[in-house]
Amino acid sequence: MIVTRFAPSPTGRLHIGHAASAIRAHDVAREAGGRFLLRIEDIDGTRSRAEFIAAIEADLRWLGLTWDGPVLRQSTRLDAYAQALDRLRGMGLLYPCFCTRAEIAASLSAPHGGPDGPVYPGTCRHLSAAEASARIAEPHCWRIDMAAAVARTGPLRWHDASAGDIPADPLAHGDVVLARKDAPASYHLAVTIDDAWQSVSDIVRGHDLFAATHVHRLLQALLGLPTPRYHHHPLLTDANGKRLAKRDGAPTLAALRDSGLDGAALAERLRTGRLPDGIATASA
Numbered sequence: 001m002i003v004t005r006f007a008p009s010p011t012g013r014l015h016i017g018h019a020a021s022a023i024r025a026h027d028v029a030r031e032a033g034g035r036f037l038l039r040i041e042d043i044d045g046t047r048s049r050a051e052f053i054a055a056i057e058a059d060l061r062w063l064g065l066t067w068d069g070p071v072l073r074q075s076t077r078l079d080a081y082a083q084a085l086d087r088l089r090g091m092g093l094l095y096p097c098f099c100t101r102a103e104i105a106a107s108l109s110a111p112h113g114g115p116d117g118p119v120y121p122g123t124c125r126h127l128s129a130a131e132a133s134a135r136i137a138e139p140h141c142w143r144i145d146m147a148a149a150v151a152r153t154g155p156l157r158w159h160d161a162s163a164g165d166i167p168a169d170p171l172a173h174g175d176v177v178l179a180r181k182d183a184p185a186s187y188h189l190a191v192t193i194d195d196a197w198q199s200v201s202d203i204v205r206g207h208d209l210f211a212a213t214h215v216h217r218l219l220q221a222l223l224g225l226p227t228p229r230y231h232h233h234p235l236l237t238d239a240n241g242k243r244l245a246k247r248d249g250a251p252t253l254a255a256l257r258d259s260g261l262d263g264a265a266l267a268e269r270l271r272t273g274r275l276p277d278g279i280a281t282a283s284a
Contacts, residue, residue: 002034003201007191009041010052012246014059014253016279017236020270024233025204026065027271037198038067043074043183043190059253062263072198074190081185084193084223085142085178091222093149094178096132096140097124115211119174142179146171153221158213161231170218192216196225204231235282236275243282
């Protein structure tokens with residue numbers, strides 16, 4: 001059975017870009033007689049707000065979208081993330097990192113750029129077990145030793161509906177964080193664990209997360225999890241070609257609703273590519 005999901009973070013109001021992605025995920029499932037799930041990614045305790053969760057549900061209903069089963073909140077899944085971290089730690093693939101952002105920036109005199117920016121130079125990977133143990137009471141995150149992890153899994157591949165068969169290249173990301181200092185799991189770990197737990201077969205999401213899939217494919221292999229099919233779609237932009245984002249004040253669905261716009265009509269326009277004035281599709 002086809003199972004898709006829409007998994008926003010409750011850190012602000014949804015905008016048209018979110019709507020377009022949710023509609024795609026919803027329709028992939030419904031057209032195949034499958035299930036569409038709603039998951040709230042709320043493990044960022046410093047930014048997540050309860051009022052935004054209610055707003056997300058209201059926005060989706062306004063668009064005419066329905067989901068199957070109860071809404072899953074990642075904040076109820078902390079034990080699952082801890083167990084996954086323990087497994088990876090038991091494989092000898094994790095190490096504590098005590099570096100601050102300032103220290104990392106200062107160490108990158110000639111930074112090697114990865115898909116998401118400068119790659120962590122591996123400073124704390126070289127700490128002895130005794131030194132790491134002696135400092136463990138200090139604030140720290142947990143990073144994966146990417147080279148060791150890739151050596152353990154060997155070559156991996158994944159499939160995207162538009163791009164086709166993709167060789168996984170997690171090494172390009174360096175030793176990514178899997179548990180942050182201020183959160184029990186990173187996006188990479190939590191999303192991989194929950195997609196498998198919810199039996200998500202098809203992941204529909206924006207092209208901005210295409211590169212992250214290389215890391216997710218590695219985690220699937222390490223933890224013995226299935227690999228979904230991926231459908232990365234173009235992002236929506238403003239008239240100047242800038243990606244729509246919460247932090248940049250993109251027009252919210254709530255504002256459009258308050259203006260008297262019909263949500264079902266907007267959803268149909270987005271399905272047929274008739275974007276509102278001032279909104280465009282990114283070229284890549």
